[in-house]
Amino acid sequence: MKLRHIACIVSWALLSLPTLADEVNIADLPASKPADTKPRLAYGQVLKYGDKLMFAPCRDRSFVFFEDVSADGEVGKALDLIGLAAGKKLYVELLGFVEHDRLKASQVNFAQTDGRCQVPGTADEAWRASGNEPGWILAAGGERVQFKRQGREEVVLPYAPAVPENGLANYRVFEGGHTLTLRFEQKLCRDQQANSVFGWTASVTLDGETLHGCAWQR
Template identity: 30%
Template sequence: MSITRSLLTSVALLPLLAACQVYTGKPEGPPAATRLQGQVQVENGQLVFMPCQEQRRFVLLNGEAGTVEREARQLARDGQSSLFADLAGQLGGSQGKGSDGSFGVSQVYRLQGEGLGCDDLNFKRLTLRASGNEPFWQLEVGSKGLVLNRPEHEPLALPYLEEQLPDGRLNFSSEANGQRLDLWVAPQRCVDDMSGAVNHLSAELRLDGQVMRGCAHFGGARN
């Protein structure tokens, strides 16, 4: 082959080599979901969401927005006009006058008509919070351990082990001070039978052989 022909062949291959270097073969995935807490109310037939400590207003759309609307109307029938929501989804463009954008809901963590809501200062430090009734109990899990609160008992603070199980289930266990504690949670819609609050996890607490059931939700330290 002549030198001229070799040079021409090399020049012809350059665009193909450049194309191979540019193409990565990795398609872009969907944008990460945004988790927000705030107040929900119905305005002109639309659900409007206002994040905590903000002036922005988002119209709830698609996905789990229907769930939010159904639960909001049920809580309203129970006499609770102000609804706190802990949601995750995609933020979108403006939905018209009086709106700063849309919020396509993909996950409902919690909906409640009573409680601390936006004023819950401990929420962002929590991994998980679970509670139940008859008898009442509340368990909070954080980076420094878990704390079990019950009426007529001193708060019980314990170290714990966390185990991830199939189907999104979790187990938090502790054996200290002569006591055995297990908290089992599963991704299942759960309604508090006293307040009507909706949570995205069901819970079962086992303490020294006693079984107590309730609901749970992730704190701000866990999505």
């Protein structure tokens, strides 16, 4: 299975201003554009540097300061669960935007202690989910959903987009004698075995058997 992830580039625009010696008509200057504050997924690493938090984008030698703008500091609390406060370097996928020299993060999609940058998801993979005891993994996107439980054969079924609405995404399919129901809910989910946190909880029901775990968007 592929995993839904990563290469990220955070870019900064440099505005060149005229000097006093330049003869410029103000009316000829382009109107300044408002800052783009639409949250997007940012992929990279977060680490402590002294008393500051820094974000370094994947495949980029630059960095910006990291600022948690989530309600009640939920992003920071989630990252502290897997070691940020203790000084550990984290691989993160965060919803946010860059303003000046800061990444303003509002939501966690996925974060892992000492994780490496992953390849971004494609149209063929919109979700990934997993759980423990028993172990299982799932990838959904494109035209199929793949589900594998520990010690059992993989089940592959047709898939149609499960688009989140009000923090909830559902999908149900009947095919080849199987009934599969997926439920992804936008709540913080921690996998202690993998030392990871996720932005979504997952419930997968196959032929009457329900398994629970964590999910993230690809």
